[in-house]
Amino acid sequence: xxxxxxxxxxxxxxxxxxxxxxxxxxxxxxxxxxxxxxxxxxxxxxxxxxxxxxxxxxxxxxxxxxxxxxxxxxxxxxxxxxxxxxxxxxxxxxxxxxxxxxxxxxxxx
Numbered sequence: 090x091x092x093x094x095x096x097x098x099x100x101x102x103x104x105x106x107x108x109x110x111x112x113x114x115x116x117x118x119x120x121x122x123x124x125x126x127x128x129x130x131x132x133x134x135x136x137x138x139x140x141x142x143x144x145x146x147x148x149x150x151x152x153x154x155x156x157x158x159x160x161x162x163x164x165x166x167x168x169x170x171x172x173x174x175x176x177x178x179x180x181x182x183x184x185x186x187x188x189x190x191x192x193x194x195x196x197x198x
Contacts (some may be wrong), residue, residue, distance in 0.1 A: 091139040093143065093170070097179045104182035105129065108164065132161045133168075133179060140170045140177050148193040160185055 097165045105126055112122035143157045146167065158167040165185040183192050
């Protein structure tokens with residue numbers, strides 16, 4: 090089994106920046122902000138070998154597309170797996186405690 094390549098959508102990169110900014114500046118802890126972003130990126134790196142180990146989301150049309158969810162601390166990494174080209178796309182990284190039904194309705198449509 091080979092390693093999958095990983096890419097981040099523009100929205101996912103903005104999510105990472107916003108996570109960092111919120112923790113670093115709104116909460117006032119740059120060290121915790123860096124640690125949180127590093128934990129998220131570390132979890133993404135572990136997807137390289139087994140991208141389908143996490144459950145699919147139950148929201149349509151994303152469930153039909155095979156979108157998966159990986160929880161890291163208080164965040165949900167939402168990603169798609171392209172088995173043919175052995176690629177993973179990180180689509181979004183929302184706060185996991187928020188109403189994800191509403192998130193999918195508002196943000197992902």
